[in-house]
Amino acid sequence: MPRKLAFRMKLIPGFEEEYERRHREIWPELVALLKDTGIIDYQIFLDKETSSLFAFQVIAGEANSQDLGSTEIVQRWWKYMADIMDTNPDNSPVSVELTHVFSLK
Numbered sequence: 001m002p003r004k005l006a007f008r009m010k011l012i013p014g015f016e017e018e019y020e021r022r023h024r025e026i027w028p029e030l031v032a033l034l035k036d037t038g039i040i041d042y043q044i045f046l047d048k049e050t051s052s053l054f055a056f057q058v059i060a061g062e063a064n065s066q067d068l069g070s071t072e073i074v075q076r077w078w079k080y081m082a083d084i085m086d087t088n089p090d091n092s093p094v095s096v097e098l099t100h101v102f103s104l105k
Contacts, residue, residue, distance in 0.1 A: 002040060002060045006098040011051040015084035019046070019053075022081065030073050037063045054098075066095065 011019055023044070034042060038061020045054045057064055068074045069092055078091035086094040 002058050004100065005057045005059060005064050006100065007055050007066070007095045008098055009053040009055065009093045009095045010086040011053060012084050013051045016046060016048060016051065018084055027073070027077070030077055033068065033071060033073055034065060037061050037068060039065060
């Protein structure tokens with residue numbers, strides 16, 4: 001059964017349009033890696049007031065996007081995005097996993 005993961009990240013204020021542009025042009029090899037890993041739905045929402053990003057994934061495999069940091073393509077993506085996001089020393093986005101508290105089915 002697929003599982004769900006939600007997490008929060010932070011943009012540097014003023015880079016909202018650039019973040020959207022880069023994701024419209026997401027690299028096909030990164031999309032392929034995510035899908036091959038078993039991520040069957042990946043959505044990111046922006047809170048424009050706080051420049052916070054809310055990410056949501058439905059995962060059919062064992063790993064999620066947060067587990068792919070050792071791959072070359074993910075490391076390149078992190079470096080590409082590091083100038084517009086809050087990042088860790090390895091360029092990975094600072095992300096906080098969110099706790100699921102409600103579902104309406």
